[in-house]
Amino acid sequence: MNAQTVLASTGGGEFQAPGPEIFEFPPLFAGGPEWLTKPVLFAVVGALVVCVFCWSAFAKPKLVPRGVQNIGEIGYVFVRDQIARPFLGKNTEQWMPLLMSVFLLVWVWNIFAVIPVIQFPITSHIAFPAVLAIFIYFIKVYLGMKHQGPVKYFTNLIPQGLPKPVYFLLVPIEYLSTFILAPFTHAVRLFANMFAGHMILAFFSLVGFWFLIEKPTALGFGVGIIGVIVTIVMTAFELLIQFLQAFLFTMLAAMYIQSGLHADH
Amino acid sequence: MSEQKRRPEDGQQEFADAAWSVPSYLLSGMAIWGGLGWLLAKWTGQAWITPIGLVIGVVLAIYLVYVKYGRHSA
Numbered sequence: 001m002n003a004q005t006v007l008a009s010t011g012g013g014e015f016q017a018p019g020p021e022i023f024e025f026p027p028l029f030a031g032g033p034e035w036l037t038k039p040v041l042f043a044v045v046g047a048l049v050v051c052v053f054c055w056s057a058f059a060k061p062k063l064v065p066r067g068v069q070n071i072g073e074i075g076y077v078f079v080r081d082q083i084a085r086p087f088l089g090k091n092t093e094q095w096m097p098l099l100m101s102v103f104l105l106v107w108v109w110n111i112f113a114v115i116p117v118i119q120f121p122i123t124s125h126i127a128f129p130a131v132l133a134i135f136i137y138f139i140k141v142y143l144g145m146k147h148q149g150p151v152k153y154f155t156n157l158i159p160q161g162l163p164k165p166v167y168f169l170l171v172p173i174e175y176l177s178t179f180i181l182a183p184f185t186h187a188v189r190l191f192a193n194m195f196a197g198h199m200i201l202a203f204f205s206l207v208g209f210w211f212l213i214e215k216p217t218a219l220g221f222g223v224g225i226i227g228v229i230v231t232i233v234m235t236a237f238e239l240l241i242q243f244l245q246a247f248l249f250t251m252l253a254a255m256y257i258q259s260g261l262h263a264d265h
Numbered sequence: 266m267s268e269q270k271r272r273p274e275d276g277q278q279e280f281a282d283a284a285w286s287v288p289s290y291l292l293s294g295m296a297i298w299g300g301l302g303w304l305l306a307k308w309t310g311q312a313w314i315t316p317i318g319l320v321i322g323v324v325l326a327i328y329l330v331y332v333k334y335g336r337h338s339a
Contacts, residue, residue: 086281159332170329173322177286177293185289252285259282 015210018202023124023195043122046108050101079103083247087254088261095257098139102132103250106190110242113198114235121194121242126187129249133187136253141179143260156263182256190249197238204231283334294326295319 025037057072065073079100084092106123113121123129144153157174158167207227211220302318305311 159329162332169325170332172297173290173293173326173329176297177289177326181289181292181296182286185292251281255282255285 015207015215018199018206022198022202039120039122039125039128042112042118042120043109043128046112046122047105049108050104053104054101075104076100079250083251084254087251087258091258091261095254099250099254102136102253103246106132106249107243107246110194110246111239113194113201113242114238121198123190123245124194124198126191129187129190132249133183136186136256137183140256140260143257147261148263152263153260186249186252186256189252190245193241193245197234197241200234201231201238204228204234280334283330286334287330290326290330291323294322294324294329296322298322298325 025039027034028036028038028041053068054072056068057075058069061069076096080092080096083103084096084099088095106129109122109128112118113124141153147153148156154175157178158171162170204227208224208231209227211217211224211227216224298321299315299319302315302321305318306314
């Protein structure tokens, strides 16, 4: 998405804030399949970037790391110590390939929002975080049934030592939360943050573009300047959010995996 | 896990569990008891039952979070 694309949808007359249409893309080329759009293309590119990065960092590891291996190891240690270990403890290493891949993939997809030409966060299309969240959800339920038993897993979720009528009130909430809303909030938290961030950047960059280049007026000049400054500030802020959301998504994945491996205390 | 076997990091982890589970518990509480309230409201024609159901759902969800995660530290 760039200023011209947004302008094309404003009709050219007066300033119109960008809406949800900035998330809709035509097929990549005329006559191409409808699903093959820019976000799909860059979702694949993002996955390839992660593969190439991990391959060059970890394929031939040296005892004294150099170059890409240095960066890869910093990333690995960060994911292991800050995300995985607090939840998974001694099972951490076993789950690191999954968690490291999820973290890097989500982060790269998020960072695409501020890469020139791409300028679109892949995770602002709900399908992408949804697939990742559903994948984690199935792992959680599978691990729960495998490690705690197919029936025990479901009964372990219910807190002990309460009067019987209270269970009638609480058990539906517990099951709806754990099995339906937890994966939903897992995906939506990432999606909504990236969606909103992209809207904010699109809005302020359009304000700058409109009032300084498209329709420059003496009165609008100040507004245009504010638009440009806020765009720069919000881009820096978005960089932080992109990292934070990748961190949170992976942290929740570790938390859900742990809840499958061990019952609540 | 019994109180004797608890390690300091268990408390930290439970805190994180609780913090990140709260939104889905609150939504669940509102969906179930608010939904039941809405059905009752439709059935009886008494619109005030829906907000009562929603509030009961939120209260029960907070109580569930307390029962699951808060009792250890109390």
